[in-house]
Amino acid sequence: MSMTMKTRRVGLVLSAAAILAGCTVGPRYHPDQMKLPARFTEDAPPAKDAEIARTTTELKDWWHRFGDAELDRLVDRAVAGNYDLQVAGQRILAERALRDVQASAWYPQIDANTMNGDDRHSINIDNWPVRPGSPLNRPGASYLSYGVSASWQIDVFGRIRRSVEAQEHAVEETIEDRRAVLMTMLSALVSDYVVLRDTQMRLEIANRNIKVAQESYDLTRRLYLEGVGNTLQIAQAKAEMEIQQAAREPLKTHIAQITHAIDVLMGQMPGTTETELKIARPLPNVPDFPATLPSIVLANRPDIRRAERAYAEATARIGVAVAQLYPNFSIPLSFNPNASAMYQLFEAGALSWQFMMLASLPLMHGGKLTAQIKAARAVAEASRLTYRQTVLNAFKEVEDAMAAWRDDTTHTELLHRGSEDSRLASDRARRLYSAGLVGFLEVLTTERTALAAENAEAVARLERLQDAVNLYTAMGSGWQGVAVTATALPVSLEQQGVLARAFKE
Numbered sequence: 153m154s155m156t157m158k159t160r161r162v163g164l165v166l167s168a169a170a171i172l173a174g175c176t177v178g179p180r181y182h183p184d185q186m187k188l189p190a191r192f193t194e195d196a197p198p199a200k201d202a203e204i205a206r207t208t209t210e211l212k213d214w215w216h217r218f219g220d221a222e223l224d225r226l227v228d229r230a231v232a233g234n235y236d237l238q239v240a241g242q243r244i245l246a247e248r249a250l251r252d253v254q255a256s257a258w259y260p261q262i263d264a265n266t267m268n269g270d271d272r273h274s275i276n277i278d279n280w281p282v283r284p285g286s287p288l289n290r291p292g293a294s295y296l297s298y299g300v301s302a303s304w305q306i307d308v309f310g311r312i313r314r315s316v317e318a319q320e321h322a323v324e325e326t327i328e329d330r331r332a333v334l335m336t337m338l339s340a341l342v343s344d345y346v347v348l349r350d351t352q353m354r355l356e357i358a359n360r361n362i363k364v365a366q367e368s369y370d371l372t373r374r375l376y377l378e379g380v381g382n383t384l385q386i387a388q389a390k391a392e393m394e395i396q397q398a399a400r401e402p403l404k405t406h407i408a409q410i411t412h413a414i415d416v417l418m419g420q421m422p423g424t425t426e427t428e429l430k431i432a433r434p435l436p437n438v439p440d441f442p443a444t445l446p447s448i449v450l451a452n453r454p455d456i457r458r459a460e461r462a463y464a465e466a467t468a469r470i471g472v473a474v475a476q477l478y479p480n481f482s483i484p485l486s487f488n489p490n491a492s493a494m495y496q497l498f499e500a501g502a503l504s505w506q507f508m509m510l511a512s513l514p515l516m517h518g519g520k521l522t523a524q525i526k527a528a529r530a531v532a533e534a535s536r537l538t539y540r541q542t543v544l545n546a547f548k549e550v551e552d553a554m555a556a557w558r559d560d561t562t563h564t565e566l567l568h569r570g571s572e573d574s575r576l577a578s579d580r581a582r583r584l585y586s587a588g589l590v591g592f593l594e595v596l597t598t599e600r601t602a603l604a605a606e607n608a609e610a611v612a613r614l615e616r617l618q619d620a621v622n623l624y625t626a627m628g629s630g631w632q633g634v635a636v637t638a639t640a641l642p643v644s645l646e647q648q649g650v651l652a653r654a655f656k657e
Contacts, residue, residue: 176310211629217439233419240330299488313470321465328458337345365393405648453628459539466532553623
């Protein structure tokens with residue numbers, strides 16, 4: 153066969169492979185279409201465009217809405233130093249590297265090789281025309297070789313393309329995982345911070361109550377010395393003072409533990425910021441309730457986005473399984489001159505090469521390949537259902553957080569008025585007791601009521617702040633340096649009916 157004919161054959165093989173490479177088997181991914189309400193049931197009537205734009209800004213860096221400069225500084229330090237966030241970033245790099253591994257199958261795999269040594273075989277082998285065992289047999293030879301071997305797999309039916317596509321979706325899942333870690337870290341940090349300030353406020357309340365109990369004890373002793381009262385009242389007053397002193401110690405322990413937790417979130421050794429944070433500050437402000445919450449904002453949530461990407465990855469894996477049923481085409485190439493002397497390696501007589509077009513078709517594997525396709529389809533369907541369940545859970549969390557925010561507002565206001573009235577009653581009871589008009593039991597009762605009311609109000613204030621943290625977290629807000637949503641808010645109400653539209657681009 154002439155060299156021209158060989159060249160034409162190679163050209164035909166490559167041309168045919170290029171034409172066939174346009175085929176990609178397996179289903180094409182389409183976002184799941186869920187019928188969703190335009191708004192949350194707990195939300196207010198539709199807002200104006202300006203209010204929607206304001207909500208968009210608030211979602212991006214929601215912790216600024218608390219109006220606490222120190223909290224803002226802690227968030228910046230946590231974003232820069234949190235180790236869980238750094239680990240999540242490394243996982244993104246690892247998945248990207250795995251995607252590159254899958255994509256490498258598109259290109260020829262080429263290796264160079266060389267060999268030098270001696271080869272010896274038995275002389276008792278029939279080496280025509282020499283008889284076995286004849287001393288004329290040459291049992292050994294020096295062997296020198298160098299060359300290149302290559303293999304190129306032609307992705308005719310898209311197995312490699314589907315594998316790369318699936319791995320690309322896996323990369324996107326790790327990106328959403330990192331966003332989820334960021335949200336979790338922000339939620340934990342802000343929650344710990346407001347708990348710290350609330351506990352410090354309760355410690356101040358405890359100190360005031362100890363002072364009041366001390367004054368009541370001193371008053372009881374003075375009245376006893378003046379002939380008013382008895383030793384029972386002195387014992388009751390002393391017991392109340394000691395109870396108040398004991399109640400202060402767990403608060404101090406809690407403050408230290410929360411400070412340690414904040415340090416760990418910022419990637420620091422526990423105790424690093426103890427001096428900085430032990431100075432009591434007022435509670436952060438409770439943010440205003442968002443002006444509007446269209447349901448499309450749930451497209452921000454990393455868990456929803458990750459579930460959607462997992463469904464896309466599982467769909468691509470079906471294509472990988474289906475491609476196993478189709479022929480596999482590859483082009484092996486080897487060039488290995490060999491000789492027994494170095495100067496002979498580069499002569500024409502030493503040349504040895506091979507160039508072929510190989511094709512393999514699965515015929516019988518006991519149902520393994522079809523079973524793999526069934527498994528891939530089942531995994532994809534499970535991923536789709538998981539996506540739907542994730543959306544439902546997200547709606548529930550937002551609805552619950554909205555209801556808690558609004559209900560706790562009234563709850564806190566009522567407790568505040570009750571705390572003021574209880575403190576007023578306690579002051580009056582002590583004055584009446586000092587004048588000998590009421591017994592010490594009335595003083596103890598009113599003081600304990602006032603203490604319980606003040607602590608209940610402090611807890612309610614903390615719950616209101618936690619409600620805000622929970623709502624912002626439930627809406628999937630707070631990505632570092634990234635716009636709140638991949639879609640462009642504000643959006644019209646007509647665009648808010650189907651969450652899957654956020655994933656079409």
